[in-house]
Amino acid sequence: MNHDDSLRQIRDALRAFATERDWERFHTPKNLAMALAGEAGEVIEHFQWLSAEESAALPEAGRAEVALELADVLLYLVRLADVMQIDLADAAQRKLAINAERYPADKARGSAQKYNRL
Amino acid sequence: MNHDDSLRQIRDALRAFATERDWERFHTPKNLAMALAGEAGEVIEHFQWLSAEESAALPEAGRAEVALELADVLLYLVRLADVMQIDLADAAQRKLAINAERYPADKARGSAQKYNRL
Amino acid sequence: MNHDDSLRQIRDALRAFATERDWERFHTPKNLAMALAGEAGEVIEHFQWLSAEESAALPEAGRAEVALELADVLLYLVRLADVMQIDLADAAQRKLAINAERYPADKARGSAQKYNRL
Amino acid sequence: MNHDDSLRQIRDALRAFATERDWERFHTPKNLAMALAGEAGEVIEHFQWLSAEESAALPEAGRAEVALELADVLLYLVRLADVMQIDLADAAQRKLAINAERYPADKARGSAQKYNRL
Secondary structure (H helix, E strand, O other), X not given: OOOOOHHHHHHHHHHHHHHHOOXXXXXXXXXXXXXXXXXXXXXXXXXXXXXXXXXOOOOHHHHHHHHHHHHHHHHXXXXXXXXXXXXXXXXXXXXXHHHHHXXXXXXHOOOOOOHHHO | OOOOOHHHHHHHHHHHHHHHOOOHHHOOHHHHHHHHHHHHHHHHHOOOOOOXXXXXXXXXXXXXXXXXXXXXXXXXXXXXXXXXXXXXXXXXXXXXHHHXXXXXXXXXXXXXXXXHHO | OOOOOHHHHXXXXXXXXXXXXXXXXXXXXXXXXXXXXXXXXXXXXXXXOOOHHHHOOOOHHHHHHHHHHHHHHHHHHHHHHHHOOOOHHHHHHHHHHHHHHHOOHHHHOOOOOOHHHO | OOOOOHHHHXXXXXXXXXXXXXXXXXXXXXXXXXXXXXXXXXXXXXXXXXXXXXXXXOOHHHHHHHHHHHHHHHHHHHHHHHHOOOOHHHHHHHHHHHHHHHOOHHHHOOOOOOHHHO
């Protein structure tokens, strides 16, 4: 990551934020994992009664709300990775490579089957 | 974001991945929100029976598993933001600014209270 | 609840199960809440790529898998309520009464709006 | 289940509630699974910053809030089982039997290991 990489910027901002507020004591992996799941729960609440089509055509106000919910997920995700000393961008690249192997384009095309059922 | 920003790289890789597999049809916001929450659920399963201290001292094998779970969350998060045309890095910066206002360092120091109870 | 009420039977079975295995120490509300959310995450993973119609016409094998996932959610839910000394059936009846007030049939008919937007 | 079994009473109340409001159309298994996970997310938000000890000694106001969150989980769980024609009490008994086999008391005593690692 570059000095101005967005994940790195967020990580550094969250570190400073926690230090300034003496919040490191609350930021155990266990607690942050809970916060992450709680925010993911808030994301789905926006979509639970919508059809697929409605979910793809959210009014601007709803889209703006979802944007901030996704931000919450990202903030806890970056903070959790940081306190666990996990390089999130690196893990994502490794998972992308695993997925490319698990889901070869010719076998997975148009299918929502899990890799072990392809 | 720069051309080589990590969130941008992941977004572009996921776009190509979906196109090559004809997966856009599955990638509605509703479905991606579910996938995101499902992955967040897998993250917490790693920590549910651990004490705070154990969660902060995970053996290397467990840490490597969690790294790939966090990657899964990030991949669905980036993909969901992309199909909704949400700039995730921008939303995160905006949410950081909101949090800074909601949780002034002098009032929030050492407290886990929600902002509306500070 | 009667002596043979199903929620009561499950509660009693789980109490005995935990005692016999010396699991009370793991069964804090915090841990059980995580386990509950983890199981709910497993439920949604069954449905994330399905259309609404497909989700309503699951093949028998899938339906049997979901039945056991729902059972997992119920078991942790009953156990969590028990360790918190919450009467789950009573709470459900109270919430049903609240919902009946929040969503009058004539105003809520055919609408998926949240009560504060009706 | 008896006529006055609590799960059966809740199931019947929810059926009538949905019919009176013409909500069956929204109550696909997919949507109800999302609602279930969303409510589970609200449960964990109550506990995320608490220590294990604090979670076990919630003030009365917090406990009352959690009771209604658990009720929400139960209501969606019962409704989801019903639309899928799953007998929840029966599934729970079957899962209890599976768990008893997976976690023999003498092997599982005092251990939080998953059954496949015992």
